Amino acid sequence: MGARRGPADPGRRERIMAATERILLKDGIAGLSHRAVAREAGVPLGSTTYYFATLDDLLHAAIRAQSERYARRLHAWGERLGEVSPAGLVEALADLVETQLRDNRAELVLSFELSAAAMRRPELREVALLYAETEAKVLGAHTDEQTARALSHVLDGLLLRSLAGAAPPSRAAVTASLAALLTPRGA
Template sequence: MGAKRGPADPGRRERIMAATERILLEDGIAGLSHRAVAREADVPLGSTTYYFATLNDLLDAAIRRFSERYARRLHAWGAGLGEISPAGLVEALADLVETLLREDRAALVLSFELTAAAMRRPELRDSALLYAETEREVLSAHVDERTAWALSRVLDGLLLQSLAAAVPPTRTDITGPLAALLAPDG
């Protein structure tokens, strides 16, 4: 089946975005090109540049979509916590880390790759930092701002090191650093 054209194809932009996400999840930033996206989305090459003039525009839009999806998930997770003790929050965060590592490994790898790319590509920084901003925002409903900031950094470190490790972290590997921040005396 050939690519649809013109007004008869109102879903073209969405197909381009979905194709971009699939490429990023499978091949990372190195695999992203207008040509690869056009082929994956089954659209003419000119369509990708019509909607996204540069590769950075396409990448930025994809980062924002991933970030928005993560934000919705994290907000729902945070809202489900209700009133929670520091020790309870340690366990809830450990559950979250284990779930993310098990169910969203490709998205986590991509999020860290995008953050690393933003170090050299300032135009991507705002989008790449949306993950950490969401974490701090959600955690701030349960702890003070300073602790939320520290927890966000610890979560990033736990996730990054876990992704790079040869074996998954133990529950204690995860709860230890979190408890040091949230329940240091307990």
Template structure:
């Protein structure tokens, strides 16, 4: 099938975005190019630059979209918790870490890759911080702002170390740091 053209392809921008997400999740930031996206989306190369003039524009749009999807899921998770005790929050967060590592590994890797890239590329900082801002916002509904900030940082550390480890963490490796903050 050849690339669709013109008005016969009203979904072109969406296909470009979906292709960008797939490339980022499979190959990371270094795998992203206008050419790769055009090939993956089955659109002419000029279409990618028509909608997204630079790679940073394309990256930013894709990261924001992925972040919005993560934010919706995390807000749903937080709302489903309802009122919880600190001990129940420890267990719920441990379940969240386990499910993230099991079900969303590619998204986590991309999130940390983006954070690392933002250290040298200031134009990526706003996008890179969306994940942490969402975590703090959701956690603030279940604890005070300072504890929510600390929990977000502990969660990031747990997830990052778990992604790099040869074996997944056991439950005590996850609940220990969380309990130290929530149930000292």
């Protein structure tokens, strides 16, 4: 039996989105094409362009969906922290780095790939910054705005170097970097 059409196939758009996300996570931005998405979703090629006229439309929709899921996870993480001391925040952030590298590696790679692509493609900048904006907002509930942004930058650096390097930094190296921002000298 072939693929369902029209009103008899109300989940087609969602299958196209899910297929796009799988391709992006597996093959990155370079692997994204309407043909690849149609094949992965099991839909006719015309369906992808019906719902998403351009590859950028498809890319934006998929990245926005992933960013929103990440935002929900990060907000839930921040809410579970409650009131936390600077030392407690250092440990919680070190746990977050370890969890991200272990459980969300493909998403991290894609987010950094998207950031790199946005350097040459201004139309991707807004969606590329969603991850960092979410981090700063969640961290801002546990520290001041300037420190939250600095922590977000340090987290990005730690994660990027961990992904690009042969081995992730030690927990001590992660906590030392974070503590340098959160713990006053001599404390």
